[in-house]
Amino acid sequence: MSAARTARVAAVAAATTLATLAAVAPASAAGTQLNGNWAPFNRCPVDNAAMLGADGIDNQATCISSSSASGSIKIGSSVVPTGKTDLQVGIVTHSDGTNSVVAPSDGALIADPADLPGGLLGLMCPSSVPVVSAVCGQIKDSTTNRIVATVESVGTPSNFQLLAGASEGVPIISIPVRIHLSNPLIGNNCYIGTKSAPIVLRPQNAAAPNIGADSATSNGTPADDGPFGRLALTGSTQQDLTFAAPGASGCGPLGLGAFNWAVNLKSGLPAASGVNSVKLNNTQTYLGTLNDPGAAAPNQGKVFSQYWHSAVK
Template identity: 55%
Template sequence: MRPNRTRTRLATVSALTALGAFASLGTATAAGPALNGEWAPFTRCPVDAPAMLAADGFERTPQCVVSTSASGSIKLGDTVVTTGKTNLQIGVVQNADGTSTVVAPASGALVAEPATVPGGLLGLMCPSDIFVITGLCESLENSSLNKITATMESVGAPYAFDQTAGVLTDTPIVALPVRIHLENPLLGSKCYIGTAAHPIVLRPENRDFPAFGMSFFDGDGTVDPAGEMSRIDLTGAPQNDSTFAVPAASGCGLNIGLINAAVNAKTGLPSAAGSNSLTLENTQTSLTGLNAPGTAAPDAGKVLSENWHSANR
Protein backbone atom coordinates (compact mmCIF):
# COMPACT_ATOMS: atom_id res chain seq x y z
CA MET A 1 0.00 0.00 0.00
CA ARG A 2 1.36 3.42 -0.89
CA PRO A 3 2.21 5.66 2.14
CA ASN A 4 -0.17 8.45 1.10
CA ARG A 5 -3.03 5.95 0.81
CA THR A 6 -2.24 4.63 4.29
CA ARG A 7 -2.27 8.17 5.70
CA THR A 8 -5.59 8.91 4.00
CA ARG A 9 -7.20 5.81 5.45
CA LEU A 10 -5.75 6.53 8.87
CA ALA A 11 -7.16 10.05 8.80
CA THR A 12 -10.59 8.84 7.76
CA VAL A 13 -10.90 6.11 10.34
CA SER A 14 -9.59 8.36 13.12
CA ALA A 15 -12.13 10.99 12.25
CA LEU A 16 -14.95 8.49 12.19
CA THR A 17 -14.17 7.24 15.70
CA ALA A 18 -15.93 10.31 16.95
CA LEU A 19 -19.23 9.45 15.36
CA GLY A 20 -19.79 6.29 17.32
CA ALA A 21 -19.40 8.22 20.54
CA PHE A 22 -22.74 9.93 20.07
CA ALA A 23 -24.89 7.17 18.69
CA SER A 24 -26.97 6.73 21.83
CA LEU A 25 -27.14 7.09 25.57
CA GLY A 26 -27.38 3.32 25.91
CA THR A 27 -26.15 -0.10 24.89
CA ALA A 28 -25.82 -0.67 21.18
CA THR A 29 -27.09 -3.69 19.30
CA ALA A 30 -25.88 -3.87 15.72
CA ALA A 31 -28.27 -5.79 13.48
CA GLY A 32 -27.11 -7.34 10.24
CA PRO A 33 -25.80 -10.60 8.80
CA ALA A 34 -23.00 -12.58 10.41
CA LEU A 35 -19.90 -11.95 8.31
CA ASN A 36 -16.77 -14.04 8.00
CA GLY A 37 -13.36 -13.18 9.43
CA GLU A 38 -12.14 -9.63 9.05
CA TRP A 39 -15.51 -8.53 7.70
CA ALA A 40 -17.21 -9.43 11.01
CA PRO A 41 -17.70 -5.90 12.45
CA PHE A 42 -19.04 -4.39 9.21
CA THR A 43 -22.52 -5.91 9.35
CA ARG A 44 -24.40 -2.81 8.17
CA CYS A 45 -21.97 -1.24 5.72
CA PRO A 46 -24.08 0.28 2.88
CA VAL A 47 -22.11 -1.47 0.14
CA ASP A 48 -25.12 -1.48 -2.19
CA ALA A 49 -25.89 2.24 -1.88
CA PRO A 50 -25.66 3.96 -5.29
CA ALA A 51 -22.81 6.25 -4.23
CA MET A 52 -20.77 3.27 -3.04
CA LEU A 53 -21.44 1.15 -6.12
CA ALA A 54 -20.55 4.09 -8.39
CA ALA A 55 -17.11 4.56 -6.79
CA ASP A 56 -14.62 3.80 -9.55
CA GLY A 57 -11.43 3.30 -7.52
CA PHE A 58 -9.61 6.26 -9.07
CA GLU A 59 -11.57 9.46 -8.49
CA ARG A 60 -13.71 7.87 -5.79
CA THR A 61 -12.57 5.07 -3.48
CA PRO A 62 -15.19 3.17 -1.40
CA GLN A 63 -14.60 2.06 2.18
CA CYS A 64 -16.58 0.72 5.14
CA VAL A 65 -16.30 2.13 8.65
CA VAL A 66 -17.58 0.83 11.97
CA SER A 67 -17.10 2.70 15.22
CA THR A 68 -18.08 1.63 18.71
CA SER A 69 -17.60 3.21 22.10
CA ALA A 70 -17.62 1.44 25.43
CA SER A 71 -18.42 4.14 27.98
CA GLY A 72 -18.47 7.81 28.76
CA SER A 73 -20.79 10.56 29.96
CA ILE A 74 -22.72 13.49 28.56
CA LYS A 75 -23.78 16.65 30.42
CA LEU A 76 -26.78 18.56 29.07
CA GLY A 77 -27.48 21.65 31.12
CA ASP A 78 -27.79 20.39 34.72
CA THR A 79 -28.26 16.72 33.79
CA VAL A 80 -25.50 14.10 33.47
CA VAL A 81 -26.14 10.71 31.85
CA THR A 82 -23.65 7.86 31.64
CA THR A 83 -23.25 6.49 28.13
CA GLY A 84 -22.96 2.80 27.28
CA LYS A 85 -21.88 0.92 24.17
CA THR A 86 -22.75 2.45 20.81
CA ASN A 87 -22.47 1.27 17.21
CA LEU A 88 -22.11 3.40 14.10
CA GLN A 89 -21.68 2.00 10.60
CA ILE A 90 -21.27 4.02 7.45
CA GLY A 91 -19.73 3.93 4.02
CA VAL A 92 -17.07 6.47 3.10
CA VAL A 93 -16.20 7.47 -0.45
CA GLN A 94 -12.74 9.01 -0.57
CA ASN A 95 -12.61 11.64 -3.30
CA ALA A 96 -9.50 12.43 -5.32
CA ASP A 97 -9.62 16.08 -4.17
CA GLY A 98 -9.07 15.01 -0.55
CA THR A 99 -12.68 15.31 0.57
CA SER A 100 -14.82 12.44 1.82
CA THR A 101 -18.47 11.65 1.25
CA VAL A 102 -20.33 9.86 4.05
CA VAL A 103 -22.95 7.28 3.02
CA ALA A 104 -25.35 6.05 5.72
CA PRO A 105 -27.18 2.71 5.66
CA ALA A 106 -30.81 2.95 4.55
CA SER A 107 -31.95 2.11 8.09
CA GLY A 108 -29.73 4.81 9.59
CA ALA A 109 -26.11 4.95 10.68
CA LEU A 110 -26.80 4.74 14.41
CA VAL A 111 -28.09 1.62 16.16
CA ALA A 112 -28.47 1.68 19.94
CA GLU A 113 -30.67 0.70 22.83
CA PRO A 114 -31.98 3.43 25.18
CA ALA A 115 -30.46 4.10 28.59
CA THR A 116 -32.27 4.71 31.84
CA VAL A 117 -32.10 8.32 32.99
CA PRO A 118 -31.01 8.53 36.66
CA GLY A 119 -33.91 9.55 38.89
CA GLY A 120 -36.51 9.06 36.17
CA LEU A 121 -39.24 11.65 35.83
CA LEU A 122 -38.83 12.61 39.48
CA GLY A 123 -35.26 13.61 38.77
CA LEU A 124 -36.09 15.18 35.42
CA MET A 125 -38.95 17.49 36.37
CA CYS A 126 -39.58 17.37 40.14
CA PRO A 127 -40.01 19.29 42.33
CA SER A 128 -41.94 21.87 40.32
CA ASP A 129 -43.89 25.01 41.17
CA ILE A 130 -46.34 24.26 38.34
CA PHE A 131 -49.55 23.03 40.03
CA VAL A 132 -50.37 20.24 37.55
CA ILE A 133 -46.76 18.99 37.60
CA THR A 134 -46.73 19.01 41.40
CA GLY A 135 -49.62 16.54 41.36
CA LEU A 136 -47.77 14.33 38.89
CA CYS A 137 -44.66 14.41 41.04
CA GLU A 138 -46.61 13.20 44.07
CA SER A 139 -48.12 10.32 42.08
CA LEU A 140 -44.72 9.21 40.79
CA GLU A 141 -43.34 8.22 44.20
CA ASN A 142 -42.55 4.49 44.05
CA SER A 143 -44.36 4.24 40.70
CA SER A 144 -43.29 2.24 37.64
CA LEU A 145 -44.27 5.32 35.64
CA ASN A 146 -41.19 7.07 37.00
CA LYS A 147 -38.79 5.26 34.66
CA ILE A 148 -37.55 7.31 31.71
CA THR A 149 -35.17 6.32 28.94
CA ALA A 150 -33.11 8.40 26.54
CA THR A 151 -31.77 7.59 23.09
CA MET A 152 -29.61 9.84 20.95
CA GLU A 153 -30.57 9.87 17.29
CA SER A 154 -28.95 11.32 14.21
CA VAL A 155 -31.13 14.00 12.58
CA GLY A 156 -29.24 14.72 9.40
CA ALA A 157 -26.02 13.89 7.64
CA PRO A 158 -22.71 14.71 9.32
CA TYR A 159 -20.83 17.66 7.82
CA ALA A 160 -17.61 19.70 8.21
CA PHE A 161 -15.72 16.40 8.03
CA ASP A 162 -11.98 17.03 8.48
CA GLN A 163 -9.77 14.04 7.67
CA THR A 164 -6.60 15.66 8.97
CA ALA A 165 -8.20 16.38 12.34
CA GLY A 166 -8.77 12.65 12.73
CA VAL A 167 -5.10 12.04 13.47
CA LEU A 168 -4.57 15.27 15.44
CA THR A 169 -5.65 16.30 18.91
CA ASP A 170 -7.79 19.25 20.00
CA THR A 171 -9.16 19.85 16.50
CA PRO A 172 -12.85 19.32 15.58
CA ILE A 173 -13.23 16.20 13.45
CA VAL A 174 -16.83 16.36 12.28
CA ALA A 175 -20.12 18.13 12.96
CA LEU A 176 -22.85 15.68 13.94
CA PRO A 177 -26.44 16.93 14.35
CA VAL A 178 -28.42 14.83 16.86
CA ARG A 179 -31.48 14.91 19.10
CA ILE A 180 -32.31 13.02 22.30
CA HIS A 181 -35.54 11.05 22.47
CA LEU A 182 -36.98 10.93 25.99
CA GLU A 183 -39.48 8.09 26.49
CA ASN A 184 -42.02 7.56 29.26
CA PRO A 185 -45.82 7.01 29.18
CA LEU A 186 -46.44 10.46 30.63
CA LEU A 187 -44.06 12.15 28.21
CA GLY A 188 -45.67 10.62 25.13
CA SER A 189 -43.84 9.48 22.01
CA LYS A 190 -42.64 12.84 20.71
CA CYS A 191 -40.60 14.23 23.59
CA TYR A 192 -37.18 15.35 22.34
CA ILE A 193 -34.30 17.53 23.38
CA GLY A 194 -33.35 19.05 20.06
CA THR A 195 -35.16 18.68 16.75
CA ALA A 196 -34.29 18.18 13.11
CA ALA A 197 -34.61 21.94 12.62
CA HIS A 198 -32.71 22.82 15.81
CA PRO A 199 -30.43 19.88 16.65
CA ILE A 200 -27.63 19.47 19.13
CA VAL A 201 -24.48 19.74 16.99
CA LEU A 202 -21.53 17.78 18.35
CA ARG A 203 -17.97 18.50 17.20
CA PRO A 204 -15.71 15.89 18.82
CA GLU A 205 -11.96 16.27 19.26
CA ASN A 206 -9.31 13.66 20.02
CA ARG A 207 -7.63 14.14 23.38
CA ASP A 208 -4.97 11.52 22.64
CA PHE A 209 -3.78 9.41 19.73
CA PRO A 210 -5.33 5.96 19.10
CA ALA A 211 -3.34 2.71 18.92
CA PHE A 212 -2.93 1.54 15.33
CA GLY A 213 -3.26 -1.94 13.82
CA MET A 214 -3.55 -3.26 10.27
CA SER A 215 -4.39 -6.58 8.58
CA PHE A 216 -4.89 -7.95 5.06
CA PHE A 217 -7.47 -10.48 3.91
CA ASP A 218 -9.19 -12.10 0.96
CA GLY A 219 -12.52 -10.86 -0.35
CA ASP A 220 -14.47 -13.34 1.76
CA GLY A 221 -12.84 -12.17 5.01
CA THR A 222 -10.15 -14.85 5.35
CA VAL A 223 -6.89 -13.42 6.72
CA ASP A 224 -4.23 -13.43 4.01
CA PRO A 225 -1.06 -11.27 4.00
CA ALA A 226 -1.37 -11.12 0.19
CA GLY A 227 -5.14 -10.50 0.23
CA GLU A 228 -6.92 -7.89 -1.88
CA MET A 229 -8.55 -6.23 1.16
CA SER A 230 -7.01 -4.26 4.03
CA ARG A 231 -8.39 -3.33 7.43
CA ILE A 232 -7.20 -0.59 9.79
CA ASP A 233 -8.05 -0.71 13.49
CA LEU A 234 -7.74 2.28 15.82
CA THR A 235 -8.39 1.77 19.51
CA GLY A 236 -8.48 3.64 22.77
CA ALA A 237 -8.60 7.31 21.77
CA PRO A 238 -10.40 9.44 24.39
CA GLN A 239 -12.53 12.23 22.93
CA ASN A 240 -14.35 15.28 24.21
CA ASP A 241 -16.57 18.12 23.10
CA SER A 242 -17.64 20.99 25.33
CA THR A 243 -18.60 23.49 22.63
CA PHE A 244 -22.16 22.48 21.78
CA ALA A 245 -25.37 24.24 22.76
CA VAL A 246 -28.48 22.32 23.81
CA PRO A 247 -31.97 23.55 22.84
CA ALA A 248 -35.07 23.21 25.00
CA ALA A 249 -37.12 20.03 25.23
CA SER A 250 -40.31 19.95 23.18
CA GLY A 251 -43.24 17.64 22.47
CA CYS A 252 -43.30 16.32 26.03
CA GLY A 253 -46.69 15.28 27.36
CA LEU A 254 -49.61 17.67 27.44
CA ASN A 255 -50.31 19.77 24.37
CA ILE A 256 -50.26 22.92 26.48
CA GLY A 257 -46.57 22.30 27.12
CA LEU A 258 -46.60 22.09 30.91
CA ILE A 259 -44.28 19.07 30.97
CA ASN A 260 -41.94 20.83 28.51
CA ALA A 261 -41.69 23.72 30.96
CA ALA A 262 -41.03 21.45 33.94
CA VAL A 263 -38.36 19.42 32.15
CA ASN A 264 -36.59 22.53 30.87
CA ALA A 265 -36.71 24.31 34.24
CA LYS A 266 -35.31 21.34 36.17
CA THR A 267 -32.60 20.40 33.65
CA GLY A 268 -31.50 23.94 32.84
CA LEU A 269 -32.49 23.95 29.18
CA PRO A 270 -31.91 25.56 26.81
CA SER A 271 -28.23 25.52 27.70
CA ALA A 272 -25.66 27.71 25.95
CA ALA A 273 -22.42 26.47 24.44
CA GLY A 274 -19.78 25.98 27.12
CA SER A 275 -22.25 24.66 29.69
CA ASN A 276 -22.46 21.17 28.21
CA SER A 277 -19.94 18.44 27.51
CA LEU A 278 -19.44 14.94 26.25
CA THR A 279 -16.57 12.73 27.32
CA LEU A 280 -15.82 9.43 25.63
CA GLU A 281 -13.47 7.18 27.57
CA ASN A 282 -12.73 4.65 24.84
CA THR A 283 -13.31 4.10 21.10
CA GLN A 284 -12.87 1.09 18.83
CA THR A 285 -12.90 1.91 15.11
CA SER A 286 -12.22 -0.18 12.03
CA LEU A 287 -12.02 0.78 8.37
CA THR A 288 -11.79 -1.60 5.43
CA GLY A 289 -11.47 -1.27 1.69
CA LEU A 290 -9.69 -2.66 -1.33
CA ASN A 291 -5.96 -2.86 -0.67
CA ALA A 292 -5.18 -1.41 -4.11
CA PRO A 293 -8.49 0.05 -5.38
CA GLY A 294 -6.93 1.25 -8.63
CA THR A 295 -6.57 -2.35 -9.74
CA ALA A 296 -10.36 -2.76 -9.57
CA ALA A 297 -11.14 0.41 -11.52
CA PRO A 298 -13.62 1.36 -12.74
CA ASP A 299 -15.58 -1.15 -10.67
CA ALA A 300 -14.12 -0.73 -7.18
CA GLY A 301 -17.53 -0.13 -5.61
CA LYS A 302 -19.01 -3.20 -7.25
CA VAL A 303 -16.05 -5.36 -6.21
CA LEU A 304 -16.33 -4.14 -2.61
CA SER A 305 -20.02 -5.05 -2.61
CA GLU A 306 -19.34 -8.52 -4.08
CA ASN A 307 -16.68 -9.16 -1.46
CA TRP A 308 -18.95 -8.09 1.39
CA HIS A 309 -21.72 -10.38 0.17
CA SER A 310 -19.28 -13.28 -0.25
CA ALA A 311 -18.45 -13.01 3.46
CA ASN A 312 -22.09 -13.44 4.46
CA ARG A 313 -22.11 -16.75 6.34
Protein backbone atom coordinates (compact mmCIF):
# COMPACT_ATOMS: atom_id res chain seq x y z
CA MET A 1 0.00 0.00 0.00
CA SER A 2 1.16 3.55 -0.63
CA ALA A 3 1.81 5.71 2.42
CA ALA A 4 -1.23 7.85 1.58
CA ARG A 5 -3.53 4.84 1.25
CA THR A 6 -2.12 3.27 4.43
CA ALA A 7 -2.85 6.48 6.35
CA ARG A 8 -6.33 6.69 4.88
CA VAL A 9 -7.16 3.08 5.70
CA ALA A 10 -5.73 3.52 9.19
CA ALA A 11 -8.06 6.43 9.76
CA VAL A 12 -11.04 4.44 8.58
CA ALA A 13 -10.17 1.53 10.82
CA ALA A 14 -9.57 3.68 13.85
CA ALA A 15 -12.76 5.52 13.18
CA THR A 16 -14.78 2.41 13.41
CA THR A 17 -13.65 1.01 16.68
CA LEU A 18 -17.32 0.51 17.24
CA ALA A 19 -16.82 -1.91 20.04
CA THR A 20 -17.77 0.89 22.37
CA LEU A 21 -21.30 0.02 21.56
CA ALA A 22 -21.08 -3.43 22.70
CA ALA A 23 -21.90 -3.01 26.28
CA VAL A 24 -24.13 -5.93 27.20
CA ALA A 25 -25.60 -8.14 24.52
CA PRO A 26 -25.60 -11.90 23.03
CA ALA A 27 -22.04 -12.15 21.56
CA SER A 28 -21.66 -15.46 19.99
CA ALA A 29 -23.08 -14.67 16.61
CA ALA A 30 -23.09 -17.76 14.53
CA GLY A 31 -21.04 -16.07 11.82
CA THR A 32 -19.20 -17.99 9.13
CA GLN A 33 -15.65 -19.22 9.84
CA LEU A 34 -13.13 -17.58 7.51
CA ASN A 35 -9.53 -18.37 6.68
CA GLY A 36 -6.45 -16.39 7.75
CA ASN A 37 -6.65 -12.61 7.56
CA TRP A 38 -10.36 -12.75 6.71
CA ALA A 39 -11.18 -14.34 10.10
CA PRO A 40 -12.31 -11.16 11.94
CA PHE A 41 -14.86 -10.32 9.23
CA ASN A 42 -17.15 -13.34 9.50
CA ARG A 43 -20.32 -11.20 9.59
CA CYS A 44 -19.31 -8.54 7.08
CA PRO A 45 -22.26 -7.76 4.76
CA VAL A 46 -20.26 -8.29 1.56
CA ASP A 47 -23.37 -9.41 -0.36
CA ASN A 48 -25.38 -6.31 0.49
CA ALA A 49 -26.37 -4.44 -2.69
CA ALA A 50 -24.56 -1.29 -1.55
CA MET A 51 -21.32 -3.21 -1.03
CA LEU A 52 -21.64 -5.15 -4.29
CA GLY A 53 -22.25 -1.89 -6.17
CA ALA A 54 -18.87 -0.36 -5.23
CA ASP A 55 -16.93 0.16 -8.47
CA GLY A 56 -13.44 0.79 -7.07
CA ILE A 57 -13.27 4.23 -8.66
CA ASP A 58 -16.01 6.45 -7.22
CA ASN A 59 -16.61 4.23 -4.21
CA GLN A 60 -14.88 1.41 -2.37
CA ALA A 61 -16.25 -1.38 -0.17
CA THR A 62 -14.42 -2.37 3.02
CA CYS A 63 -15.13 -4.56 6.06
CA ILE A 64 -14.63 -3.47 9.65
CA SER A 65 -14.60 -5.61 12.77
CA SER A 66 -14.08 -4.43 16.34
CA SER A 67 -14.13 -6.54 19.48
CA SER A 68 -13.38 -6.28 23.17
CA ALA A 69 -13.20 -8.86 25.94
CA SER A 70 -14.26 -6.61 28.82
CA GLY A 71 -15.58 -3.22 29.84
CA SER A 72 -18.53 -1.60 31.59
CA ILE A 73 -21.67 0.40 30.93
CA LYS A 74 -23.39 2.78 33.34
CA ILE A 75 -27.04 3.67 32.74
CA GLY A 76 -28.44 6.03 35.35
CA SER A 77 -27.29 4.57 38.66
CA SER A 78 -26.84 1.01 37.37
CA VAL A 79 -23.39 -0.25 36.39
CA VAL A 80 -23.05 -3.47 34.41
CA PRO A 81 -19.76 -5.23 33.54
CA THR A 82 -19.50 -6.28 29.91
CA GLY A 83 -18.34 -9.54 28.41
CA LYS A 84 -17.04 -10.25 24.93
CA THR A 85 -18.37 -7.94 22.22
CA ASP A 86 -18.39 -8.15 18.45
CA LEU A 87 -19.23 -5.21 16.21
CA GLN A 88 -19.06 -5.55 12.43
CA VAL A 89 -20.14 -3.29 9.58
CA GLY A 90 -19.41 -2.66 5.96
CA ILE A 91 -18.28 0.78 4.84
CA VAL A 92 -18.69 2.19 1.34
CA THR A 93 -16.29 5.12 0.95
CA HIS A 94 -17.27 7.60 -1.76
CA SER A 95 -15.03 9.83 -3.88
CA ASP A 96 -16.45 12.97 -2.24
CA GLY A 97 -15.10 11.81 1.13
CA THR A 98 -18.44 10.66 2.57
CA ASN A 99 -19.09 7.17 3.86
CA SER A 100 -22.12 4.91 3.96
CA VAL A 101 -22.45 2.38 6.77
CA VAL A 102 -23.93 -1.05 5.99
CA ALA A 103 -25.07 -3.26 8.87
CA PRO A 104 -25.13 -7.08 8.77
CA SER A 105 -28.58 -8.66 8.60
CA ASP A 106 -28.26 -9.81 12.24
CA GLY A 107 -27.36 -6.31 13.43
CA ALA A 108 -24.11 -4.42 13.79
CA LEU A 109 -23.58 -5.42 17.42
CA ILE A 110 -23.53 -8.85 19.01
CA ALA A 111 -22.24 -9.23 22.57
CA ASP A 112 -22.40 -11.49 25.58
CA PRO A 113 -25.33 -11.10 27.99
CA ALA A 114 -24.48 -9.59 31.37
CA ASP A 115 -26.11 -9.98 34.77
CA LEU A 116 -27.34 -6.76 36.34
CA PRO A 117 -25.60 -6.55 39.74
CA GLY A 118 -28.12 -7.03 42.54
CA GLY A 119 -30.75 -8.36 40.14
CA LEU A 120 -34.36 -7.43 40.74
CA LEU A 121 -33.62 -6.65 44.40
CA GLY A 122 -31.20 -4.00 43.22
CA LEU A 123 -33.38 -2.76 40.36
CA MET A 124 -36.64 -1.99 42.17
CA CYS A 125 -36.73 -3.68 45.60
CA PRO A 126 -37.46 -3.17 48.39
CA SER A 127 -40.47 -0.92 47.91
CA SER A 128 -43.25 0.45 50.11
CA VAL A 129 -45.66 0.43 47.17
CA PRO A 130 -47.93 -2.62 47.54
CA VAL A 131 -47.90 -3.76 43.91
CA VAL A 132 -44.10 -3.61 43.72
CA SER A 133 -43.69 -5.04 47.20
CA ALA A 134 -45.81 -8.01 46.14
CA VAL A 135 -43.43 -8.74 43.28
CA CYS A 136 -40.40 -8.33 45.53
CA GLY A 137 -41.98 -10.83 47.90
CA GLN A 138 -41.94 -13.46 45.16
CA ILE A 139 -38.14 -13.42 44.95
CA LYS A 140 -37.21 -16.77 46.41
CA ASP A 141 -33.98 -17.71 44.65
CA SER A 142 -31.32 -16.57 42.22
CA THR A 143 -33.52 -17.45 39.24
CA THR A 144 -36.31 -15.06 40.15
CA ASN A 145 -33.85 -12.36 41.23
CA ARG A 146 -31.52 -12.54 38.22
CA ILE A 147 -31.84 -9.85 35.54
CA VAL A 148 -30.04 -10.35 32.25
CA ALA A 149 -29.16 -7.15 30.39
CA THR A 150 -28.63 -7.29 26.64
CA VAL A 151 -27.74 -4.46 24.29
CA GLU A 152 -29.49 -4.78 20.96
CA SER A 153 -28.87 -2.93 17.69
CA VAL A 154 -32.05 -1.19 16.56
CA GLY A 155 -30.93 0.43 13.34
CA THR A 156 -28.03 1.11 11.04
CA PRO A 157 -25.18 3.26 12.43
CA SER A 158 -24.80 6.71 10.87
CA ASN A 159 -22.76 9.94 10.95
CA PHE A 160 -19.51 8.11 10.32
CA GLN A 161 -16.58 10.55 10.44
CA LEU A 162 -13.41 9.31 8.79
CA LEU A 163 -10.87 11.64 10.40
CA ALA A 164 -12.36 11.28 13.89
CA GLY A 165 -10.95 7.77 14.03
CA ALA A 166 -7.42 9.12 14.03
CA SER A 167 -8.22 11.65 16.78
CA GLU A 168 -8.96 11.51 20.47
CA GLY A 169 -12.17 12.84 21.97
CA VAL A 170 -14.03 13.26 18.67
CA PRO A 171 -17.24 11.27 18.02
CA ILE A 172 -16.67 8.67 15.31
CA ILE A 173 -20.11 7.29 14.53
CA SER A 174 -23.66 7.24 15.90
CA ILE A 175 -25.01 3.83 16.89
CA PRO A 176 -28.67 3.33 17.90
CA VAL A 177 -29.26 0.63 20.55
CA ARG A 178 -31.70 -0.41 23.24
CA ILE A 179 -31.03 -2.37 26.45
CA HIS A 180 -33.23 -5.40 27.04
CA LEU A 181 -33.83 -6.33 30.70
CA SER A 182 -35.13 -9.86 31.15
CA ASN A 183 -36.47 -11.43 34.37
CA PRO A 184 -39.30 -13.90 35.14
CA LEU A 185 -41.15 -11.38 37.31
CA ILE A 186 -40.86 -8.22 35.19
CA GLY A 187 -41.34 -10.11 31.93
CA ASN A 188 -39.41 -10.26 28.68
CA ASN A 189 -40.51 -6.93 27.18
CA CYS A 190 -38.68 -4.54 29.49
CA TYR A 191 -36.38 -2.12 27.65
CA ILE A 192 -34.36 1.03 28.18
CA GLY A 193 -34.57 2.72 24.83
CA THR A 194 -36.83 1.64 21.96
CA LYS A 195 -36.64 1.15 18.21
CA SER A 196 -38.27 4.53 17.66
CA ALA A 197 -36.40 6.32 20.47
CA PRO A 198 -33.10 4.48 20.96
CA ILE A 199 -30.07 5.21 23.06
CA VAL A 200 -27.55 6.69 20.64
CA LEU A 201 -23.92 5.91 21.38
CA ARG A 202 -21.22 8.10 19.84
CA PRO A 203 -17.91 6.34 20.54
CA GLN A 204 -14.61 8.16 20.56
CA ASN A 205 -10.98 7.25 21.12
CA ALA A 206 -9.81 7.66 24.69
CA ALA A 207 -6.31 6.51 23.70
CA ALA A 208 -4.61 5.91 20.37
CA PRO A 209 -4.33 2.28 19.24
CA ASN A 210 -1.28 0.39 18.04
CA ILE A 211 -1.32 0.22 14.23
CA GLY A 212 -0.12 -2.62 12.02
CA ALA A 213 -0.74 -3.69 8.41
CA ASP A 214 -0.41 -6.90 6.44
CA SER A 215 -1.50 -8.44 3.13
CA ALA A 216 -2.92 -11.78 2.04
CA THR A 217 -4.03 -13.74 -0.97
CA SER A 218 -7.67 -13.49 -2.00
CA ASN A 219 -8.65 -16.28 0.43
CA GLY A 220 -6.87 -14.69 3.39
CA THR A 221 -3.62 -16.67 3.41
CA PRO A 222 -0.86 -14.24 4.50
CA ALA A 223 1.28 -13.06 1.57
CA ASP A 224 3.41 -9.93 1.37
CA ASP A 225 2.26 -9.09 -2.15
CA GLY A 226 -1.34 -10.34 -1.85
CA PRO A 227 -4.31 -8.29 -3.11
CA PHE A 228 -6.21 -8.36 0.20
CA GLY A 229 -5.04 -5.76 2.71
CA ARG A 230 -5.77 -5.70 6.42
CA LEU A 231 -5.06 -3.05 9.02
CA ALA A 232 -5.01 -3.87 12.72
CA LEU A 233 -5.62 -1.30 15.44
CA THR A 234 -5.18 -2.93 18.81
CA GLY A 235 -4.96 -2.12 22.50
CA SER A 236 -7.05 1.05 22.47
CA THR A 237 -9.71 2.12 24.96
CA GLN A 238 -13.03 3.30 23.55
CA GLN A 239 -15.68 5.24 25.43
CA ASP A 240 -18.72 7.47 25.31
CA LEU A 241 -19.49 9.71 28.28
CA THR A 242 -22.14 11.85 26.60
CA PHE A 243 -25.18 9.74 25.70
CA ALA A 244 -28.59 10.20 27.29
CA ALA A 245 -30.73 7.28 28.48
CA PRO A 246 -34.55 7.35 28.35
CA GLY A 247 -36.91 5.81 30.88
CA ALA A 248 -37.87 2.14 30.87
CA SER A 249 -40.79 0.73 28.89
CA GLY A 250 -42.70 -2.55 28.80
CA CYS A 251 -41.62 -3.63 32.30
CA GLY A 252 -44.20 -5.76 34.06
CA PRO A 253 -46.78 -8.46 33.36
CA LEU A 254 -47.71 -8.80 29.67
CA GLY A 255 -45.28 -6.01 28.81
CA LEU A 256 -47.86 -3.36 29.75
CA GLY A 257 -45.36 -1.21 31.66
CA ALA A 258 -46.87 -1.43 35.15
CA PHE A 259 -43.38 -1.42 36.68
CA ASN A 260 -41.75 1.16 34.42
CA TRP A 261 -41.90 3.82 37.11
CA ALA A 262 -40.36 1.52 39.72
CA VAL A 263 -37.41 0.70 37.46
CA ASN A 264 -37.00 4.38 36.59
CA LEU A 265 -37.11 5.48 40.22
CA LYS A 266 -34.53 2.98 41.48
CA SER A 267 -32.23 3.34 38.43
CA GLY A 268 -32.37 7.12 38.13
CA LEU A 269 -34.00 7.12 34.70
CA PRO A 270 -34.35 8.97 32.44
CA ALA A 271 -30.71 10.03 32.77
CA ALA A 272 -29.30 13.03 30.93
CA SER A 273 -25.98 13.27 29.14
CA GLY A 274 -23.08 13.26 31.57
CA VAL A 275 -24.61 10.69 33.90
CA ASN A 276 -24.16 7.62 31.69
CA SER A 277 -21.00 6.06 30.29
CA VAL A 278 -19.68 3.10 28.36
CA LYS A 279 -16.09 1.91 28.23
CA LEU A 280 -14.50 -0.97 26.33
CA ASN A 281 -10.99 -2.14 27.18
CA ASN A 282 -8.24 -3.34 24.86
CA THR A 283 -10.31 -3.19 21.68
CA GLN A 284 -9.13 -5.18 18.67
CA THR A 285 -10.14 -3.48 15.42
CA TYR A 286 -9.50 -4.69 11.88
CA LEU A 287 -10.19 -3.20 8.49
CA GLY A 288 -10.14 -5.36 5.36
CA THR A 289 -10.11 -4.00 1.81
CA LEU A 290 -8.49 -4.45 -1.59
CA ASN A 291 -4.98 -3.00 -1.73
CA ASP A 292 -5.63 -1.75 -5.27
CA PRO A 293 -9.37 -1.20 -5.69
CA GLY A 294 -8.88 0.37 -9.11
CA ALA A 295 -7.51 -2.92 -10.43
CA ALA A 296 -10.93 -4.49 -9.82
CA ALA A 297 -12.90 -1.59 -11.37
CA PRO A 298 -15.72 -1.38 -12.18
CA ASN A 299 -16.50 -4.43 -10.04
CA GLN A 300 -14.57 -3.83 -6.83
CA GLY A 301 -17.50 -4.73 -4.60
CA LYS A 302 -18.24 -7.94 -6.49
CA VAL A 303 -14.59 -9.00 -6.49
CA PHE A 304 -14.40 -8.18 -2.78
CA SER A 305 -17.40 -10.43 -2.14
CA GLN A 306 -15.83 -13.23 -4.20
CA TYR A 307 -12.67 -12.99 -2.11
CA TRP A 308 -14.73 -13.24 1.10
CA HIS A 309 -16.56 -16.34 -0.12
CA SER A 310 -13.29 -17.95 -1.22
CA ALA A 311 -12.10 -17.69 2.41
CA VAL A 312 -15.03 -19.65 3.86
CA LYS A 313 -13.79 -22.76 5.66
